Amino acid sequence: MWFPRLASDRSLRARPAEGPFALALTQENAERIHCLSAKAERLGLQRGMTMADARAYCPDLVSRPADLPGDSRFLAMLARWATRYCPWVGLDGADGLVLDVTGATHLAGGESALLADMRQRLARAGLSVRLGLADSRGAAWALAHWAEGIAPKGHVRDVLAPLPVAALRLDAPVCDALRRLGLQTVGALMATPRAPLARRFGPALMQRLDQALGDLPEAISPQAEAPHYGIRLTLPEPIGRTEDVMAGTARLLDRLCARLKAQDSGARVLELTLRRVDQASQTVELRLAGPMRDPARILPLFRRGIEAADAGFGIDQLRLEATLAEPLPPEQITRAGPARQGAALDDLITRIGTRIGLENVQRFLPADSHIPERSFLIAPAAFSRPEGAWVSPRPRPLRLFAPEPVTATAPGPQPPRQFRWRRMALATARATGPERITPEWWLEDAAWHSGLRDYWRIDTRQGRALWMFHTPQAPGWFVQGEFA
Amino acid sequence: MTAPPALRPGRVHEVGGPAAWAFAAVQAAQGRGPVLWLREAWLAEMPNPAGLAGFFDPARLLLAQTRNQTDTLAVAEEALRDGTVPFVVIDITQPLGLTEGRRLQLAARDGQATGLCLIPEGAGSNAAETRWLASPLYDPAPPSGGADSTLMRWELKKNKSGTSGLWDVRWDAATHRLDVVSPPGERPQPAGPPG
Structure with missing residues (x-):
């Protein structure tokens, strides 16, 4: 699945523009075209062209700055969407997805029906896509980029043979060298003896060829789903008493903490959303001084926030989410050690923090300066450890x-x-x-x-x-x- | 010379006067564990960790900056009742009423923590266990010959469970000890040159 115009399609989806459109990105000391629409391509513009040249060709060009992190987030979102076809979805470069649809095509009614469904849904979303389906990942890539379609089972060689050598995911210098040798197509390359080619171009060329033909396996690494720490409790009757809300929160906390424990992590920021009968909702935020997953310790910390919340005509939905989780490996249980003392202090800092703000509980850290007011740093106690030695050559005032x-x-x-x-x-x-x-x-x-x-x-x-x-x-x- | 009585744990004490901070630092140095120092964020005077290092390790110090005295007292009550921090210094800017003072006492009793209020002149509360007045003294003959004299006069003006008194003390930064000095009249004068 190749999205030839992922970035510009995304930008146009957010804000449509009439006429030719391009995204500009500063590369090599000049503003260049990063991605452009089909209409702009028809007017003779191409990627890598400087924006000044492009505007000269096409005065009514609409341009916007490119947003690379946004594009990669969008691709990750598309990868999540693509799991509707099969569970095994990986990213392929910055503008492609690779799906292992083995055993999943019959759900959509066959291979061609699957591709038609994909194409229709993506077109409705305003994305241009090129699809290729083949026995191996390399062949599917070649089809998506060079000749859209399906390679029938066992006929990969016939389909690939007329394609240019660039379809094998080779670097540009290698492609140029092959072309200079007269090897224009994959078919010509297949017919050439392997040993001299491997000697001349290294093992990478033969590896790519074998991967395309399916002789070498190539794995797809699917994206791991980030664990989600959000839990909801809907009540048949609205509640309003603090004790009832606390009891509901306790139930949610038990489930959330079990989930955190399974991931060996602890919550750092918790958000409890109380939805009232009249659809208004209030959020109680709890920022903890250290990662934590012990329901018995977290629950009392919520009391102050829940008491301050206004129940109105009653609350009928509670939602608890750990908006920030940090790794918290299990520790050996000791009878009474420094770890225990630290946990109690963290609890106290959290409780004080709910009143005056967690960043207002601070500690001093030594700094390397002779200027008296810069000889120390003030850091939030919840996000720092006491460290460093305090040395002053001369007595300093209290x-x-x-x-x-x-x-x-x-x-x-x-x-x-x-x-x-x-x-x-x-x-x-x-x-x-x-x-x-x-x-x-x-x-x-x-x-x-x-x-x-x-x-x-x-x-x-x-x-x-x-x-x-x-x-x-x-x-x-x-x-x-x-x-x- | 007897040493000044130690602050009773599980109670809240008060100290005023120009050397109140040094008094607090000495008391913190004689305990163990973390020290919580509560102050209002707008106050101009700031504890200086490099100066505190002469009394105790500044890594023990936690600083809580509050918006107003109400917050200070609420946080103080919370910390005293919790008892994790054995010594809490509370910088007071307005006179404490009997109710607030009593609440702090009850919280300190529950958590067995010691509280020390730094009070402005005449702003003490009747609920305080002891009230001290600490003022620095000019030391004509400091032991180490100069730079770091910390001679103070500690006056115990109110004591609910004992007598009041007056002590001249000096903090020894090298040995982390409080030395009691004889009152001025009885102090040994530096000997004149022989002959």
Whole structure:
């Protein structure tokens, strides 16, 4: 199954356009045509042509930027759709599907009926497709790309013989070399002795030929279906009490956790959708501090969200989905170890997180910088592990704040004897320093525009020990921290 | 000299004064396990992990940033009742009523965790087990000759199950120990030059 115009068909399905149409993609320093419609092809445009040339040929060309990830998602969707014909569906390059319909054709009423059905359904969806059916994957590919149709059983050689050598999925240089030798068609290649060809072109050519003729097996790797963690419970009578909703959630959780356990994974984000009788629905989102699949531990975490939900005239459908799941391999059961302690802490972080937001429970991680406010990182505790060593060559203050200017009696590079800070008159008893810290010029930081800083620890006669700095390039004294 | 009494577990205590953070850090250093520090996100003053490292390993610290005091108290109650975190520091910005203070006490009793409220001046609650006033002192003769004196005066102003008192203490960062220092009048003066 080959979709020669997958990308442009997809774009036209979303937003139809009159006239010739092309998708542009920046390749080799120029905007080039990535994919184009049949109408544009008839006007003489081709793939790989620069958009400037194409517009010169065809002034009324409609173009849009190409979306490669979107195209591959679309192809995966088509692969899922194709499982309606047979269970064994694999992707073939960026614009093809390969189906192993062995034993499944009678369900559609024969091979030609199967192809007709495919063609009709895809045409209705607005996709142009070319189909080939043969005994081997290679032959089917050749038919799809070069001569649409069905190769009758046992007559693959006859069907392939008139096709050009490119039908064997060969690289362009190999095709050129074969053509230069006078081997234009597959039939000519089959008639040539194998050994000299293998010596000249390597084993890949013969392997491709054998695969097309069915002498060598070729596997189709079907796409594994991603596990789906969504479960629904529909009730004959609406419910409204918190306990009832909790009981319903417990049932759903049991089933969901069994499914998670079978996949060795744990839920990280859970979404409980409560649909009311009047069709309105509410979502309770639960973000967990760690992957989890123990229903008894998850259920109490839902209570707060369920209590806050408005039942209205009653709830008649519950749907629970693990929107984010992470691998969670089973662990050895110990009586009381660090693992147990960590699980309890994760539960607490989750519970706090439902109130203030999971990203507001944080921890400090050391960072590699001399700038005081950049010497640590603040990371959400649920998504980080404590790590790294805290080393500071000089004592650092216990609390840190944005620099606050002081009014000093005698400004200068030496610490002031007397100064006022936060409406307190303070007198310096001992000054330890200076420690010069220069700004990190490779980072833009408005706070460090006043240039380098000389940090001092000032012990005042009043008792408070302050972390002050002087900016020689823009004279002034500031307090940035306190040692208590 | 007797050492200042340790904070009773399963209760909520209060500390005020300019050296309240150092008091909290010393208390955290004397326990084990994680420390939860609750603060409102808008507050300008931030705990500095490099400074805390002189007291305890900052990897033990969890920081919860809340929107307002209501959230702070709710999270504090949750954490104290859970008991997984043995030491919870609560940065209070507005005076606590008796109800809130009592609820925190009950939560701490259930979870056997210790709570410590950092209170602004005069914002204590009557429900607190102890109330301390910590203020830094100028240390004319620090033991290591300079840079890292942490001399403080801890005043126990209210104690529901004991007497009040006053201690001058100094945190020894090298040995992670709290040294009690004699009051100023009785302190040995640095000896004059011989001869």
